Amino acid sequence: MTMKGSLLFVSSVVILINMVRGCPPKCRCHPFSKSVDCRNQGLVDIPSHLPAETQILLLSNNHIQKISQSAFTDTLALKILDLSNNSVSGLLPGTFKGLRNLQILNLTKNFIEYVDNRTFSSLPHLKELDLSSNNILSLPGTLGNNTWNITLLSLKHNKLQKVDRLLLESLPNLKVILFKGNYWQCNCQVFGLKLWLESFLYRGGVSDGVICATPGNRKGKDLLRIPYELYGICPHTVSEVHQANTHHYAEHRSSLKHGRHNEHGGDGSRAHCEPKPKPRPVSLRHAIATVVITGVVCGIVCLMMLAAAVYGCAYAAITAKYHRENSHSPPGKEKGSVEESKPFQSSMA
Template sequence: LKHTHYIIVLRHMVCGCPKKCLCHSTSKTVDCRNQGLVEIPSHLPPETLILQLQNNHIWRINQDAFTETPFLKILDLSNNSVSNLSSGAFKGLHYLQVLNLTKNLIHKLENKTFSSLPQLKELDLSSNSILNLPETLGNNTGNITLLSVEYNKLQRLDRLLLESLPNLKVVLFKDNPWQCNCHVIGLKLWLESFLYRGGISDGIICSTPENRKGKDLLKVPYEMYGACPPTAAHVHLANVHHHNSEYRSSLKHTHLNENGESSHSDCEPKSKPRPVSLRHAIATVVITGVVCGIVCLMMLAAAVYGCTYAAITAKYHREHLAPTTEQRVPEGKEPFDSSLA
């Protein structure tokens, strides 16, 4: 009996519920909300599927923090004090599908942060202090369908990151200080293509430069970026028209300063040069006007010719047919006159 008692106590210690948490065996949920926690609690039940850690003071995530919960599917870390995420922060969570990191203090992400989450579908990074995002979120993040980066400090976003998420269905960009300079062309093209394929987005509102502040990126015409210096990397325009019409190809750009360093501040579009597409449009209008003028002249000539022909025909009838009629009338009257005589 003592041996059995020790086994039960040991199992409770290893697989029991943390002191400040509530464990629901039926739903396999562990509720640790509003407990003033500063780190991920230990001794979590290994069968846990949902772990609620929101509204605490957790500021770091150790690499072995979730080794006890390998089957976790939903992890909510919202409204904590997490400022940095190491590449192994979510190690072992091969079945995680939903990760909520909203309302933390995250300012930077490494490109391998989420590599250990091959089943991840929803990633919420909103309401942090993220300045920039890497080119990828990880090697195994292709299943993500929802990505939210709202309410951060993002000024730009590399198109490569979005292209690495082929199953993306919803992406949220709201309330970031987006820079709508030359480098935003790639993002604009991707967004147009994404929406055309049926994706959902709240759009990108420009913060700079001043002449585009408050404008929707999708409504800023490509002609405004005509003076941006190109690079060898071509960016193909998205097919966004209803009749599958294609835009002309555009180019990414960089600009080097005196030290040979990359700089984007000099990529501001200039209003003086007239865009090539505008010149083409003017030429098309001129050619169309000339063709229409020629057609109108031909129609006028045809009308004049028709009127002239009608006048000549009428004159012919008056001069040749009328005298003949007048001569036949007296011949018909002679027998009448002779009979009277």
Template sequence: MTGNWLLVLSIVFTVHMAHGCPQKCLCHMASKTADCKNRGFTEIPAHLPPETQILLLQNNRIWRINQNAFTRTPLLKILDLSNNSLSSFAPGALQKLRYLQVLNLTRNLIHYIENKTFSFLPHLKELDLSSNSIVRLPETFGNSTGNITLLSVKHNKLQKMERVLLESLPNLKVVLFKDNPWLCNCNVFGLKLWLESFLYRGGISDGIICATPGIRKGKDLLKVPYELFGACPLTTAHTHLATTHHHSFEHRSSLKHSHHNEHGENSRLSCEPKPKPRPVNLRHAIATVVITGVVCGIVCLMMLAAAVYGCAYAAITAKYHKEHLAPARQHGTPEEKEPFDSSLA
């Protein structure tokens, strides 16, 4: 009996080692999943089955990812590293994961993301960076990240976000910004324009709520009037205007106002708006046209009334002369006819 049990255990161990599943993990060959969560790992486990497509590593203590961590698992499609202790990535740590589609990095200790961190992930569709301590995002995630459809950066420490980063993700459908200390000054102007365009195209977002300055704390960025950005530097406003697609005349009018109010104060890093900006928008333009039309109409009516009055007066005068003066010239008075009669006698 003991020999039979040893035989069974030997077979199980042999199969386990043949598939290369780490001792603490559960490998499901049918679903091609390696379940390594809640196992106390401090780094990516080695000897994973090469055919693994789903790797679950949440709730561990992983604090770094070595450059060759995924060399044995090039077919990964879903990688869950949530609730670990990651603070950074080694250069090229993810470059072997060319088929990765979902990357979950929530609840880690990440402070910033370097440029092109996610390069060589051409099939990446969902990137979740929420619940970290990220204070800065790069201008690009990588050369081949244009297929990302979902991006979450909520619950971080972001004050601003480069518009060029979002524009490098043309297939975005959902972007989540919630619970960040957004600074709603000139630095967020381009993000406001991008977000309006994104929502207009049918995108989904939880919006951007301003944290500073104090006068805008708690306000939705989309509801901050364009006039309040009238003191932004020309380089900021003009650059954003050149690459945005506006869908209303009011946006264009507001940007022109931003251009005309610039007086070369590019050194004003805080870029706070002027206390009393001069608004120029669609409503004022319509009001101007209406008032001008009313004034012109009144003038035209006055001219028409004067013309009618003049014509009426001329007609009455002509009638009067015709009825009273003409007979008098034809028949004359008795005194005027008498000398003429006397000469005939």
């Protein structure tokens, strides 16, 4: 009984100390490292009454679904926040408001579908942001006005099909970016990402690459290994076509006023409203045929030039031989020919 009483007294003292220091239930507070460990406790909300000096908060492997805007108002000194492997489905614009000292934010293995561009705007010292293993379908044009210090961004294992190049260019200090396990569409719209990624790797950046999911003929291929010529030109969007048609209508409104009789006579009036046909992408088959034909023509021209050169050399050799034989003919023969011609002339006389 004495031993049990001693243990009960000690545990009561520990609980009282934690309560005085502000350590919430189901959590372990470490004053020396200024950390609070609330992992694997089945929590459904962010614990309240956290010590104000907390710099490391570990909340992984719980059942937290929502994060209120006042969840971290008492822990403004926080530097590391681990919310991995929870059930967070959304992040409000003011979720991390006031955490100006936060440097590492881990949100992996949640159910986040959408990221607002104001969610991380209040984190000017954020360096590492891990959003992997969520259900993110798209990302905004930027992650916020104060996110230029991010050096690591993980987007692995989401449902992304594309990323705006402007978002990546708004992170000038980025050193590592991870793209693996998404549904990347390697069409004309991914051209900007390809250009940015080539420049990023050239500057010494680290990436696991973009592996295409669609279209079918590019599935499983590395984005960087697909030639530029195969992307083609993106067709005009609906808004672009609408603007073009509006401008076209404004230029010819006077002629349209005098052409109302065409409304009952056929499709003449509708021709002005039809968008221009979409530019067709570059055909690989036509490109290969053009290269083959060009090669055949060049080959024939080269053969003709070679035949002409051989003929010229042969003709020059024969001519040189002929002149050489005439220059070395016996002198007596020439004299005899002259002497033989004299009797013939005297007989004629």
